[in-house]
Amino acid sequence: MLTKPDTATSETAKDAETLIEVADLQVHFPLRGGLFNRDAGAVKAVDGVSFSLNKGEVLGLVGESGSGKTTLGRTLLGLNRATGGSIRYRGRELAGLKESDLRPLRRKLQMVFQDPHASLNPSMDIATAVGHPLQIHGLVPDPVERRAKVAETLERVGLSPAELFMDKFPSDLSGGQKQRAVMARAIIAGPELLVADEPISMLDMSVRAKILQLFLDLKRDLDLTYVYVTHDLASAKFFCDRIAIMYLGRVVEIGPTEEIFANPRHPYTKALLGAIPDPEKVGVPRDLPRGEIPDAAAPPLGCSFHPRCPVAVAGCGWEGRDLGALLERHWLAEGEDVRVADTALFGRPVELTAPGIRQLSLTPGRGHEAAAIISLLDRVREKTAEDPFWRGVKTIEARDGKAHVEFAEGTDPRLKLVSNTTAPIQAACHLVD
Numbered sequence: 001m002l003t004k005p006d007t008a009t010s011e012t013a014k015d016a017e018t019l020i021e022v023a024d025l026q027v028h029f030p031l032r033g034g035l036f037n038r039d040a041g042a043v044k045a046v047d048g049v050s051f052s053l054n055k056g057e058v059l060g061l062v063g064e065s066g067s068g069k070t071t072l073g074r075t076l077l078g079l080n081r082a083t084g085g086s087i088r089y090r091g092r093e094l095a096g097l098k099e100s101d102l103r104p105l106r107r108k109l110q111m112v113f114q115d116p117h118a119s120l121n122p123s124m125d126i127a128t129a130v131g132h133p134l135q136i137h138g139l140v141p142d143p144v145e146r147r148a149k150v151a152e153t154l155e156r157v158g159l160s161p162a163e164l165f166m167d168k169f170p171s172d173l174s175g176g177q178k179q180r181a182v183m184a185r186a187i188i189a190g191p192e193l194l195v196a197d198e199p200i201s202m203l204d205m206s207v208r209a210k211i212l213q214l215f216l217d218l219k220r221d222l223d224l225t226y227v228y229v230t231h232d233l234a235s236a237k238f239f240c241d242r243i244a245i246m247y248l249g250r251v252v253e254i255g256p257t258e259e260i261f262a263n264p265r266h267p268y269t270k271a272l273l274g275a276i277p278d279p280e281k282v283g284v285p286r287d288l289p290r291g292e293i294p295d296a297a298a299p300p301l302g303c304s305f306h307p308r309c310p311v312a313v314a315g316c317g318w319e320g321r322d323l324g325a326l327l328e329r330h331w332l333a334e335g336e337d338v339r340v341a342d343t344a345l346f347g348r349p350v351e352l353t354a355p356g357i358r359q360l361s362l363t364p365g366r367g368h369e370a371a372a373i374i375s376l377l378d379r380v381r382e383k384t385a386e387d388p389f390w391r392g393v394k395t396i397e398a399r400d401g402k403a404h405v406e407f408a409e410g411t412d413p414r415l416k417l418v419s420n421t422t423a424p425i426q427a428a429c430h431l432v433d
């Protein structure tokens with residue numbers, strides 16, 4: 001049975017001590033262009049994230065693959081470079097620090113990765129690997145003392161008796177034992193903040209709960225603060241005091257775990273919670289929001305969740321690509337013959353796939369007229385009348401030999417305070433007040 005110690009949520013906001021303060025953080029990775037196009041844009045892995053983390057807290061970063069969780073976690077520790085914004089650790093700015101200035105802080109800021117096997121050098125014995133941070137930070141120069149400190153730390157993480165593990169190599173250990181060794185290495189130099197990136201997802205089910213329990217025991221004993229990165233809402237529910245839901249480089253909702261689960265505000269959070277498998281109903285399909293996560297190099301206009309959002313409204317940022325996606329869904333349902341006949345109506349339908357086009361001027365294909373495109377759109381509208389897409393369409397008309405589709409103007413919702421009854425809850429959605 002897992003036991004969760006009392007945590008920072010029981011403290012009043014006034015008592016809490018801020019450890020990390022992140023403001024408008026951006027981590028953009030430049031895309032490599034071709035010979036003639038060096039500026040090919042950027043993947044906005046983290047795009048304007050702000051939050052603060054109190055000492056002793058466990059903050060979960062939750063979201064689907066590619067939402068920027070790992071990049072955010074790594075950037076907090078200086079393992080990725082921020083391209084904009086600020087990260088203050090105990091008031092000191094970390095973003096933009098030189099590697100040589102970051103190095104002394106590294107012992108206070110540690111990371112535990114998903115794959116314990118890849119985290120350990122296969123040719124380094126456990127005692128050397130776990131003692132390595134002491135050596136590189138010059139904390140315990142004497143090898144005998146260092147070995148004693150390693151032994152004590154191994155015992156603390158449950159690799160006991162330590163002497164049995166000191167001279168072993170990673171390949172001699174089970175997955176759970178390797179992750180314990182990784183944790184020993186992470187805590188040996190006395191860190192304050194630990195970013196744990198999916199630390200149990202590669203472990204056998206049977207050891208996952210034990211490793212999470214170890215995290216909690218260490219937090220209590222060593223006064224640690226955690227950022228816990230995960231896809232898994234069930235473990236986040238148990239483990240975290242607060243949860244930040246991430247989508248395409250943004251935090252779309254953040255608040256106390258209990259509140260997020262009891263009363264999710266953002267449509268994406270609702271969809272994620274609806275997708276948690278029910279242990280009572282084995283085999284029931286997961287109900288994730290429709291469609292794929294968009295490309296972070298060319299995010300949707302307005303609210304980046306709008307192409308998948310079941311309740312999107314006119315002002316959510318509709319664009320030409322959304323019509324392309326709707327037609328694809330229509331053709332998938334209607335079959336190949338309909339697709340072939342319909343696509344012949346369009347000349348160069350690049351506007352249906354290019355990003356950011358709010359006013360479409362669709363040229364008809366050879367031998368067809370704009371009116372044929374309009375009547376296709378009417379037919380599709382009849383069959384998909386309930387689709388939120390149609391809420392964003394302002395006008396459809398034939399003019400100057402082309403079919404024109406204009407979308408309502410959309411805006412990008414920013415995080416705003418939606419409730420402050422127990423602790424602040426923020427969400428980024430036009431429908432949330």
Ligand SMILES: Nc1ncnc2c1ncn2[C@@H]1O[C@H](COP(=O)(O)OP(=O)(O)OP(=O)(O)O)[C@@H](O)[C@H]1O
Pocket residue numbers: 029043044045063064065066067068069070071072231296
């Ligand atoms: N070094 C890099 N160079 C270019 N793009 C990157 C780099 N690292 C991450 N990305 C991109 O940034 C985005 C966010 O990636 P990240 O790994 O942070 O997501 P994640 O939420 O951790 O995903 P997962 O759940 O799959 O681990 C993705 O589009 C990814 O392809």
Ligand code: SF4
Pocket residue numbers: 266267268303304305306307309310311312313316413428429430431
């Ligand atoms: S702003 Fe809200 S309603 Fe609009 S698409 Fe985004 S999540 Fe959905």
Ligand SMILES: [Mg+2]
Pocket residue numbers: 069070071197
């Ligand atoms: Mg990741």
